[in-house]
Amino acid sequence: MRVTIKDVAKLAGVAPSTVTRVIQNKSTISDETKKRVREAMVELDYHPNLNARSLVSQSSQVIALVLPIDSDVFYQNPFFPTVLRGITQIASDNDYAIQICTGQNEERRLDNLKQLIYGNRVDGLIFLYSNPNDPLVEFAIKDKFPFLILGKAASPFVSLVDNDNIKAAFDATDYFIQQNYRKIAFIGGNKELFVSQDRYEGYKEALQKAGIPLDEKLVHFSFGFMLEDNSYQMMESLPLAELDAIMTTDILVAEVVRQYLLEHQLTIPIISFDSIKPRLDIEAYIDINAVELGRESVRTILQIIKDHKEGKTVCYRQLIDHTITKL
Amino acid sequence: MRVTIKDVAKLAGVAPSTVTRVIQNKSTISDETKKRVREAMVELDYHPNLNARSLVSQSSQVIALVLPIDSDVFYQNPFFPTVLRGITQIASDNDYAIQICTGQNEERRLDNLKQLIYGNRVDGLIFLYSNPNDPLVEFAIKDKFPFLILGKAASPFVSLVDNDNIKAAFDATDYFIQQNYRKIAFIGGNKELFVSQDRYEGYKEALQKAGIPLDEKLVHFSFGFMLEDNSYQMMESLPLAELDAIMTTDILVAEVVRQYLLEHQLTIPIISFDSIKPRLDIEAYIDINAVELGRESVRTILQIIKDHKEGKTVCYRQLIDHTITKL
DNA sequence: CTGAAAGCGCTTACAG
DNA sequence: CTGAAAGCGCTTACAG
Numbered sequence: 001m002r003v004t005i006k007d008v009a010k011l012a013g014v015a016p017s018t019v020t021r022v023i024q025n026k027s028t029i030s031d032e033t034k035k036r037v038r039e040a041m042v043e044l045d046y047h048p049n050l051n052a053r054s055l056v057s058q059s060s061q062v063i064a065l066v067l068p069i070d071s072d073v074f075y076q077n078p079f080f081p082t083v084l085r086g087i088t089q090i091a092s093d094n095d096y097a098i099q100i101c102t103g104q105n106e107e108r109r110l111d112n113l114k115q116l117i118y119g120n121r122v123d124g125l126i127f128l129y130s131n132p133n134d135p136l137v138e139f140a141i142k143d144k145f146p147f148l149i150l151g152k153a154a155s156p157f158v159s160l161v162d163n164d165n166i167k168a169a170f171d172a173t174d175y176f177i178q179q180n181y182r183k184i185a186f187i188g189g190n191k192e193l194f195v196s197q198d199r200y201e202g203y204k205e206a207l208q209k210a211g212i213p214l215d216e217k218l219v220h221f222s223f224g225f226m227l228e229d230n231s232y233q234m235m236e237s238l239p240l241a242e243l244d245a246i247m248t249t250d251i252l253v254a255e256v257v258r259q260y261l262l263e264h265q266l267t268i269p270i271i272s273f274d275s276i277k278p279r280l281d282i283e284a285y286i287d288i289n290a291v292e293l294g295r296e297s298v299r300t301i302l303q304i305i306k307d308h309k310e311g312k313t314v315c316y317r318q319l320i321d322h323t324i325t326k327l
Numbered sequence: 328m329r330v331t332i333k334d335v336a337k338l339a340g341v342a343p344s345t346v347t348r349v350i351q352n353k354s355t356i357s358d359e360t361k362k363r364v365r366e367a368m369v370e371l372d373y374h375p376n377l378n379a380r381s382l383v384s385q386s387s388q389v390i391a392l393v394l395p396i397d398s399d400v401f402y403q404n405p406f407f408p409t410v411l412r413g414i415t416q417i418a419s420d421n422d423y424a425i426q427i428c429t430g431q432n433e434e435r436r437l438d439n440l441k442q443l444i445y446g447n448r449v450d451g452l453i454f455l456y457s458n459p460n461d462p463l464v465e466f467a468i469k470d471k472f473p474f475l476i477l478g479k480a481a482s483p484f485v486s487l488v489d490n491d492n493i494k495a496a497f498d499a500t501d502y503f504i505q506q507n508y509r510k511i512a513f514i515g516g517n518k519e520l521f522v523s524q525d526r527y528e529g530y531k532e533a534l535q536k537a538g539i540p541l542d543e544k545l546v547h548f549s550f551g552f553m554l555e556d557n558s559y560q561m562m563e564s565l566p567l568a569e570l571d572a573i574m575t576t577d578i579l580v581a582e583v584v585r586q587y588l589l590e591h592q593l594t595i596p597i598i599s600f601d602s603i604k605p606r607l608d609i610e611a612y613i614d615i616n617a618v619e620l621g622r623e624s625v626r627t628i629l630q631i632i633k634d635h636k637e638g639k640t641v642c643y644r645q646l647i648d649h650t651i652t653k654l
Numbered sequence: 655c656t657g658a659a660a661g662c663g664c665t666t667a668c669a670g
Numbered sequence: 671c672t673g674a675a676a677g678c679g680c681t682t683a684c685a686g
Contacts, residue, residue, distance in 0.1 A: 070416060078402075082402065099424055121378070280586060
């Protein structure tokens with residue numbers, strides 16, 4: 001058997017409850033006793049049984065990352081692994097563990113989530129996607145369970161951590177405008193996603209501010225994953241010869257655009273969004289700072305969990321700055 | 328408070344232990360009682376406290392995915408999200424949850440792992456990388472804790488799930504040889520990785536079988552992440568004009584190669600390995616079937632966990648077939 | 655076929 | 671400053 005708190009107590013000559021207090025570093029315990037107990041813990045290589053601890057403390061020290069259905073485009077994008085790096089950093093700093101929650105369909109995803117929540121296996125949730133009317137988000141709201149959305153939220157009373165995507169797209173478009181480009185195409189990802197909509201909004205605002213009329217023929221959205229058979233067709237519908245620049249909202253989209261241009265020996269500057277330094281040779285990119293998004297979302301969910309224990313309900317809205325980088 | 332087993336028992340008019348037996352679907356319970364208890368569970372929307380269950384059953388129903396240090400190239404590759412899809416599928420089918428274990432340095436990673444293992448929070452581990460002399464793997468071996476490696480293992484007594492990388496690279500090279508190509512370059516990823524070494528081995532074997540002498544000038548390995556300043560230099564050191572074809576062991580490498588060729592208006596067919604359909608326009612790719620790798624690794628670790636409970640120690644070596652796809 | 659009791663390994667009041 | 675007792679919500683022998 002593993003070594004238990006009793007073993008430590010016996011070796012240190014104290015009661016188990018005293019060992020607990022030493023672990024919690026309570027100020028009521030004498031330094032001398034603390035020292036003795038800590039030595040015993042090291043000597044026995046003691047690690048508390050987390051299930052026992054969670055059972056009584058009603059807290060699991062686990063955060064669940066809620067992912068979309070496992071067939072989603074989400075998994076193609078470097079966003080997820082990058083944001084995960086930031087998440088694990090801060091989680092580990094705070095002795096929190098990370099659990100994954102997903103499933104093959106909506107029903108399974110909800111089942112899995114319920115099991116985690118009702119089963120007391122997690123203290124809070126981070127949603128790594130945001131769709132309108134997501135049943136899991138709605139469940140968390142109804143259950144008053146601590147959660148936040150990494151991205152935009154449909155409801156205004158939901159905590160979130162996100163970029164200012166309108167501003168970011170404004171900056172991206174403006175970057176080209178400053179170079180006296182006027183014919184700037186916009187090629188977005190899935191139009192259903194908040195993020196595509198916001199970036200389109202920023203594009204329009206930048207044009208408007210510069211007095212450039214919006215030309216619908218320069219605007220395209222792709223549905224789901226970009227490298228479909230029709231993506232080249234879409235490129236051909238653009239007035240490529242007159243184009244000054246192209247803005248894409250997604251690195252997967254940018255890859256296809258870039259490839260098309262190379263194959264047709266066209267040189268049109270591209271700007272895109274990415275969560276890592278793009279591996280393709282484009283003009284510039286908006287770094288959404290995915291690692292920091294991950295970090296901040298853990299800091300925030302930790303705060304929400306704390307608030308929840310104290311009976312408070314605060315709605316947090318944290319914006320992470322983007323940076324524009326010329327390549 | 329959440330509804331507990333006592334609430335269910337009371338509503339169904341039975342003892343708590345009977346509720347447990349119904350959940351476990353023991354054959355000793357009468358159908359009539361089962362029915363009553365199940366109705367009560369549904370009515371109360373009962374979900375057992377997993378911490379209490381784990382405490383007594385000594386089993387957490389959680390598998391940890393052990394990841395490399397969070398600065399690793401690993402996170403750039405679509406391998407991880409793809410394999411994760413397979414993992415969550417089978418885990419969810421078997422009522423297992425997935426936890427992430429990583430850290431900013433080796434020490435933290437080992438600490439986190441120990442906490443999970445000694446804390447009874449996980450039943451088994453899947454290592455998503457394989458390096459010689461990894462301290463975490465060595466800890467799992469010493470502790471006799473159930474684990475497997477997704478990839479090649481240094482020790483011959485360690486369970487693993489992997490592709491036959493030698494065979495896969497052989498097939499890739501042979502694909503070109505069958506087209507009467509003879510000058511085939513090999514551009515590998517990090518030479519320290521087993522996977523690069525094995526793929527190089529397969530390349531050599533295919534050449535040898537075809538009677539083509541190995542030309543060292545056609546062979547290159549990159550260190551770490553490919554898109555470094557020296558990657559174009561490396562391309563220029565190749566006798567590009569004479570080359571019939573290029574094989575790369577990694578899609579990140581292939582991207583750079585492809586980009587170089589496009590920019591220099593060279594058309595040399597490329598074959599690469601990938602875990603998803605490549606988003607770039609190359610001749611063919613070896614699909615390593617990452618989703619199936621994920622699925623099989625969960626099936627296998629579940630078996631290892633079961634063996635462990637029964638005191639057995641079996642070493643499993645599961646190979647997942649690759650497929651070659653012309654694009 | 656089912657119940658009562660004991661116990662998993664912690665932590666949290668309660669005492670002193 | 672520290673200990674003894676109770677209890678978190680389950681499951682597992684033990685009885686009958």
